[in-house]
Amino acid sequence: MTPLAYELHAMIEADGPMPVSRYMALCLGHPQHGYYTTRDPFGAAGDFTTAPEVSQMFGELIGIWCAEVWRGMGAPRRVLLVELGPGRGTLMQDVLRAAKVLPEFRAALAVQLIETSPKLKECQRLALAQAGVPIAEHERPETLPDGPLLAVANEFVDALPADQFVKTEHGWHERRIGLQPDGKLAFGLDPAPLPALEESLPPRLRPAPAGSMLERRDYTPMQEIARRIAAYGGSGLVIDYGHVQTAFGDTLQAVRRHEPIDPLEDPGEADLTAHVDFEALGGAVQTHGASLHGPVTQGDFLRRLGIGLRAERLKKSAPAQTEAIDAALARLTGPAPGMGEMFKVLAFSQRNLPAPPGFDIA
Numbered sequence: 001m002t003p004l005a006y007e008l009h010a011m012i013e014a015d016g017p018m019p020v021s022r023y024m025a026l027c028l029g030h031p032q033h034g035y036y037t038t039r040d041p042f043g044a045a046g047d048f049t050t051a052p053e054v055s056q057m058f059g060e061l062i063g064i065w066c067a068e069v070w071r072g073m074g075a076p077r078r079v080l081l082v083e084l085g086p087g088r089g090t091l092m093q094d095v096l097r098a099a100k101v102l103p104e105f106r107a108a109l110a111v112q113l114i115e116t117s118p119k120l121k122e123c124q125r126l127a128l129a130q131a132g133v134p135i136a137e138h139e140r141p142e143t144l145p146d147g148p149l150l151a152v153a154n155e156f157v158d159a160l161p162a163d164q165f166v167k168t169e170h171g172w173h174e175r176r177i178g179l180q181p182d183g184k185l186a187f188g189l190d191p192a193p194l195p196a197l198e199e200s201l202p203p204r205l206r207p208a209p210a211g212s213m214l215e216r217r218d219y220t221p222m223q224e225i226a227r228r229i230a231a232y233g234g235s236g237l238v239i240d241y242g243h244v245q246t247a248f249g250d251t252l253q254a255v256r257r258h259e260p261i262d263p264l265e266d267p268g269e270a271d272l273t274a275h276v277d278f279e280a281l282g283g284a285v286q287t288h289g290a291s292l293h294g295p296v297t298q299g300d301f302l303r304r305l306g307i308g309l310r311a312e313r314l315k316k317s318a319p320a321q322t323e324a325i326d327a328a329l330a331r332l333t334g335p336a337p338g339m340g341e342m343f344k345v346l347a348f349s350q351r352n353l354p355a356p357p358g359f360d361i362a
């Protein structure tokens, strides 16, 4: 058993079966034994690889996107460049390198990193030590300074804790994690039905057949970003895997060394995520005053930002890298096993701003 499994046992014995969101929050963020608390999970030697770790092209294009949006905002002399869940700091490094082509933009930036993992904060400090722009650290968006902002969240929302609900003949029930007689962790259903849940579903999903599973998550950090965008101006960009419309299904997944494993096996030692429901996320940020753009697929988004041309230029300046650049291009923009269709991009902006790049073409 992992050290976290012992703690989970004690918690369940004391308080009864726990919601999936509590399990996710502990597995990822427990102060001693959480997955992100204790390790750098990225790269070929780690558990998974994210788009900025695939190629510098990803972060550079997002840097150009930020500069374009800043121009559309009227080029304010100071703008917060916020990243939620910056991982190793690679995306921000690439964004800041790309920003060098527009010195007034770079000079306006005040970087704000929102990160809870002490281990990854260290990685970010190292990666950005020579960045040459002011960098502030936060654990949540509530402590950001006031002012216009550009906010980027790549593979952040999928790590926000999600709850699961299952429809039975008696109505909707919350899925919980308890203990089997042999002491193993196991899923079960809370016996109390939740009659209000059915009414809160989009009409096309009512009534649901027995066996349907619904996932819901708390979008508080993204709502706080949306509230600030509506109040001070700016735009947010969310990139993640998930579905455009709310749909039934169990997407809770654990990944270790690039392989899926049982989400209840080895808690705290595997990445644990659930797909992003972009319809629900869009609804949550809209009610906080921001207007939506997209979602579009990551492949379409990057092509519209000019990844093809960017790849050609890189190949010209480094011909020995041709194969690697083509492979990265296919991985970022192509269909499965590439990320191009599974990953979606959603932007939300202050209402009076023009549509941001990547969303302006039908």
Ligand code: SAH
Pocket (backbone or CB within 6 Å): 028, 036, 042, 050, 051, 052, 053, 084, 085, 086, 087, 088, 091, 114, 115, 116, 117, 120, 139, 153, 154, 155, 156, 159, 160
């Ligand atoms: N954006 C990076 C990392 C993605 S992994 C990349 O694309 O490579 C998820 C990141 O979000 C990690 O840095 C993790 O520590 C952080 N994180 C997860 N939950 C968080 C939370 N509730 N608040 C702040 N950071 C969080």
